[in-house]
Amino acid sequence: xxxxxxCLILLLLxxxxxxxxxxxxxxxxxxxxxxxxxxxEACDTLSGLVKRQxxxxxxxIEVMHAVKKGAVSAIDECQxxxxxxxxxxxxxxHGSAVFGNVLNAGTREAAFVHAISSAGVTxxxxxxxxxxxxxxxxxxxxxxxxxxxxFEWAGCSDNVAYGSAFCGMFVDARERxxxxxxxxxxxxxxxxxxxxxxxxxxxxxxxxxxxVSGSCEMKTCWRGLPSxxxxxxxxxxxxxxxxxxxEQKVGSRKxxxxxxxxxxxHETQDLVYLEASPDYCxxxxxxxxxxxxxxxxxRSSKAIDGCELMCCGRGFNVKRRVVDERCHCKFHWCCYVKxxxxxxxxxxxxxx
Amino acid sequence: MAGVVLETLSNxxxxxxxxxxxxxxxxxxxxxxxxAPAPNSATxxxxxxxxxxxxxxxxxxxxxxxxxxxxxxxxxIDEVFHDKELVFAVRFPLMRENVxxxxxxxxxxxxAIINVEKVYKNRDLAFPATLHMDARLGYKNKGDDHWTELxxxxxxxxxxxxxxxxxxxxxxxxxxxxxxFELGSCHHDYYxxxxxxxxxxxxxxxxxxxxxxxxxxxxxxxxxxxxxxxxKTFVFPLLLMALAWxxxxxxxxxxxxxxxxxxxLCLGCTLVLLDLPVEWLTLWMHMPFxxxxxxxxxxxxxxxxxxxxxxxxxxxxxDQLERNRxxxxxxxxxxxxxxxxxxxxxxxCERGIQLQNPFYSVWATTVGMRLALAxxxxxxxxxxxxxxxxxxxxxxxxxxxxxxxxxxxxxxxxRRKFYLxxxxxxxxxxxxxxxxAAMTVIAFIIVNVSEGYWKWGADNTVQYNSAMQTGVxxxxxxxxxxxxxxxxxxxxxxxxxxxxxxxxE
Numbered sequence: 073x074x075x076x077x078x079c080l081i082l083l084l085l086x087x088x089x090x091x092x093x094x095x096x097x098x099x100x101x102x103x104x105x106x107x108x109x110x111x112x113e114a115c116d117t118l119s120g121l122v123k124r125q126x127x128x129x130x131x132x133i134e135v136m137h138a139v140k141k142g143a144v145s146a147i148d149e150c151q152x153x154x155x156x157x158x159x160x161x162x163x164x165x166h167g168s169a170v171f172g173n174v175l176n177a178g179t180r181e182a183a184f185v186h187a188i189s190s191a192g193v194t195x196x197x198x199x200x201x202x203x204x205x206x207x208x209x210x211x212x213x214x215x216x217x218x219x220x221x222x223f224e225w226a227g228c229s230d231n232v233a234y235g236s237a238f239c240g241m242f243v244d245a246r247e248r249x250x251x252x253x254x255x256x257x258x259x260x261x262x263x264x265x266x267x268x269x270x271x272x273x274x275x276x277x278x279x280x281x282x283x284v285s286g287s288c289e290m291k292t293c294w295r296g297l298p299s300x301x302x303x304x305x306x307x308x309x310x311x312x313x314x315x316x317x318x319e320q321k322v323g324s325r326k327x328x329x330x331x332x333x334x335x336x337x338h339e340t341q342d343l344v345y346l347e348a349s350p351d352y353c354x355x356x357x358x359x360x361x362x363x364x365x366x367x368x369x370x371r372s373s374k375a376i377d378g379c380e381l382m383c384c385g386r387g388f389n390v391k392r393r394v395v396d397e398r399c400h401c402k403f404h405w406c407c408y409v410k411x412x413x414x415x416x417x418x419x420x421x422x423x424x
Numbered sequence: 425m426a427g428v429v430l431e432t433l434s435n436x437x438x439x440x441x442x443x444x445x446x447x448x449x450x451x452x453x454x455x456x457x458x459x460a461p462a463p464n465s466a467t468x469x470x471x472x473x474x475x476x477x478x479x480x481x482x483x484x485x486x487x488x489x490x491x492x493x494x495x496x497x498x499x500x501i502d503e504v505f506h507d508k509e510l511v512f513a514v515r516f517p518l519m520r521e522n523v524x525x526x527x528x529x530x531x532x533x534x535x536a537i538i539n540v541e542k543v544y545k546n547r548d549l550a551f552p553a554t555l556h557m558d559a560r561l562g563y564k565n566k567g568d569d570h571w572t573e574l575x576x577x578x579x580x581x582x583x584x585x586x587x588x589x590x591x592x593x594x595x596x597x598x599x600x601x602x603x604x605f606e607l608g609s610c611h612h613d614y615y616x617x618x619x620x621x622x623x624x625x626x627x628x629x630x631x632x633x634x635x636x637x638x639x640x641x642x643x644x645x646x647x648x649x650x651x652x653x654x655x656k657t658f659v660f661p662l663l664l665m666a667l668a669w670x671x672x673x674x675x676x677x678x679x680x681x682x683x684x685x686x687x688x689l690c691l692g693c694t695l696v697l698l699d700l701p702v703e704w705l706t707l708w709m710h711m712p713f714x715x716x717x718x719x720x721x722x723x724x725x726x727x728x729x730x731x732x733x734x735x736x737x738x739x740x741x742x743d744q745l746e747r748n749r750x751x752x753x754x755x756x757x758x759x760x761x762x763x764x765x766x767x768x769x770x771x772x773c774e775r776g777i778q779l780q781n782p783f784y785s786v787w788a789t790t791v792g793m794r795l796a797l798a799x800x801x802x803x804x805x806x807x808x809x810x811x812x813x814x815x816x817x818x819x820x821x822x823x824x825x826x827x828x829x830x831x832x833x834x835x836x837x838x839r840r841k842f843y844l845x846x847x848x849x850x851x852x853x854x855x856x857x858x859x860x861a862a863m864t865v866i867a868f869i870i871v872n873v874s875e876g877y878w879k880w881g882a883d884n885t886v887q888y889n890s891a892m893q894t895g896v897x898x899x900x901x902x903x904x905x906x907x908x909x910x911x912x913x914x915x916x917x918x919x920x921x922x923x924x925x926x927x928x929e
Contacts, residue, residue: 209520209521224528227465289871292466292642299543299595
């Protein structure tokens with residue numbers, strides 16, 4: 073049954089593919105079960121992958137599970153970070169791409185989704201490497217030669233090096249596949265890289281002293297993965313401070329430079345976008361905006377989640393509801409939470 | 425007091441020696457910095473959450489996180505069925521580039537740390553919390569079919585976690601790392617760790633939900649071990665020759681060796697013990713006590729070195745008092761001995777017991793922690809006392825030198841020569857010692873700063889940490905070799921004395 077569903081989605085996706093977004097591979101997140109991606113042939117049936125990505129998929133079939141997980145966590149994180157904004161990163165069930173048409177234009181939102189999905193893959197592949205699920209993770213950066221001599225001589229490099237490199241290969245493939253680099257491709261590549269950097273920047277250095285009697289005469293440090301929420305929060309910050317850019321020819325190569333020359337040029341870790349975002353107020357199939365009608369808003373807030381801004385001045389309805397809430401929860405090892413049910417009256421404000 | 429080689433050595437020979445020592449010193453730094461990799465490497469290993477049968481005793485069967493007999497694993501602990509048991513399993517080393525790596529005997533020792541990952545969601549952490557674990561460590565060698573148990577133990581660790589800065593779902597608690605085990609040898613090819621968090625009788629209720637365990641495995645790099653062995657093997661015969669030469673000189677004296685000469689020989693002997701490259705044997709034999717043995721050797725060397733400084737300063741006090749007896753230094757030496765005994769007891773409590781149970785840690789229980797801290801504080805106090813004594817004595821020597829300076833021109837030729845020699849000897853050692861001590865402190869700071877502060881992405885071609893380890897090691901060896909050569913009794917001096925006595929007659 074699931075397989076049938078899956079095939080249907082595939083057909084749909086194949087039909088409607090063809091627009092500019094480099095995010096089609098995120099459709100991996102919709103693949104029903106993990107078992108689908110275990111044989112090389114599965115790669116051909118996967119939706120949203122370009123030829124090059126399918127090739128990478130076949131060659132790295134064991135990594136694809138992690139890629140799928142990365143895509144799922146990227147979408148989850150996007151929805152968490154944008155839950156209080158007019159565009160709330162909602163996925164569309166029927167349509168050409170995971171997010172509908174919204175990301176077809178080179179907006180801030182598109183920049184964020186590229187960055188978070190690239191970060192998601194980096195994160196998931198790194199995690200898969202360190203748990204031993206993937207046998208082909210790299211062991212480079214050792215000074216002398218390759219493994220196993222390299223491992224014996226100087227140990228292996230961080231898993232994030234492989235995670236980042238694999239992500240660079242897979243996620244960037246669509247943009248790199250096109251011979252001529254459009255400004256949109258440049259933007260996507262830049263934001264993908266920014267996403268990978270956000271993971272590396274958030275790595276936490278921890279150290280341990282182990283000299284004579286445990287003194288700090290000998291000290292070893294390593295980097296640990298952060299929670300993905302921290303990566304998402306950092307990228308959300310970068311989304312807020314993203315710079316608008318335009319394409320410029322520097323020598324024989326094209327480059328992105330700030331539109332407003334008075335702003336200082338963006339750096340590798342910053343997000344960049346080409347077009348201003350629509351206001352996402354009303355449903356518009358052209359832009360893919362779903363509108364904010366029916367969204368709940370926060371009456372006391374003056375920010376974007378406040379009813380004034382969220383409902384674009386259309387006003388809101390009040391719904392009074394009695395909800396059952398879990399309260400006085402206690403966790404029992406392992407693994408369930410015991411809670412009491414409390415009744416609570418809440419007012420919900422819904423945009424007109 | 426007899427003259428030493430240093431006084432009678434011609435300037436040319438002295439310069440030659442100094443240059444030779446400096447060259448060796450620079451070479452030692454460069455070997456560490458350019459040839460050796462970093463001293464240790466750490467690998468983060470995310471524990472796989474395996475589902476196992478509930479057995480009595482717990483952890484009866486080995487659960488492998490990956491490989492041919494892969495366990496049934498789950499993604500999140502919410503998926504645990506009630507008739508199964510959750511076991512965190514880690515196996516190392518991992519597969520890399522489709523090659524099964526194996527632990528090499530060159531790694532010398534293995535240390536493991538665990539990192540608890542707790543999502544800040546249920547806010548269910550009590551404080552103070554204690555983590556209870558059933559832990560089991562096993563090994564397998566190439567060609568073995570089954571895992572062999574190395575040790576199993578029930579352990580507790582204090583779990584100290586800070587809530588995240590942003591108190592929101594999805595962020596992790598910041599938990600302090602917990603030491604898991606320490607192995608003094610790396611004799612086998614593959615290792616497997618199984619950890620179960622028991623729940624009977626309300627155990628682990630205060631730790632709440634633990635989402636993931638990350639094990640960080642730290643071992644000495646094979647490349648560093650090779651360089652280290654080579655350095656030791658090279659330095660050992662040099663030191664042995666210097667020691668033999670010094671002993672020969674002392675034996676040729678027509679009097680009994682004095683205290684200073686004896687303590688210098690003693691210093692040489694402890695360094696010979698420290699340098700003795702018995703580590704080579706670990707490549708063939710299983711020697712889990714090497715970590716403890718190295719600690720004891722180093723402790724012994726440093727305690728004798730500290731005692732030597734006291735005796736040397738005391739013997740150069742120039743206050744006409746005949747010392748030459750160890751008993752007179754009991755106050756100073758007891759500070760050294762006491763400090764060393766404290767550290768020895770602490771080390772025995774940690775690494776000594778780890779010989780029996782690698783999972784053991786003194787820091788795991790409050791009593792043990794207080795005891796360990798008490799010993800370390802006592803050792804620190806003894807160290808401070810020692811340092812004050814030494815400073816006081818050195819000041820006294822300098823005061824006496826000042827006083828002697830004025831009366832020196834009016835002295836008889838022989839007496840003048842005696843005192844000038846004494847002063848030169850003392851100042852030379854002071855200079856050398858201060859230089860070495862300063863270098864050691866600088867190295868210590870560099871090790872601590874360079875490790876904590878990382879520049880990622882840039883390939884480290886110069887390994888500061890390794891350079892400091894080999895450099896400091898070579899420095900103290902060269903220091904002792906110099907002492908053994910320069911402070912050996914001089915026969916030239918004796919000849920000169922005999923000549924002058926003959927002319928007087």
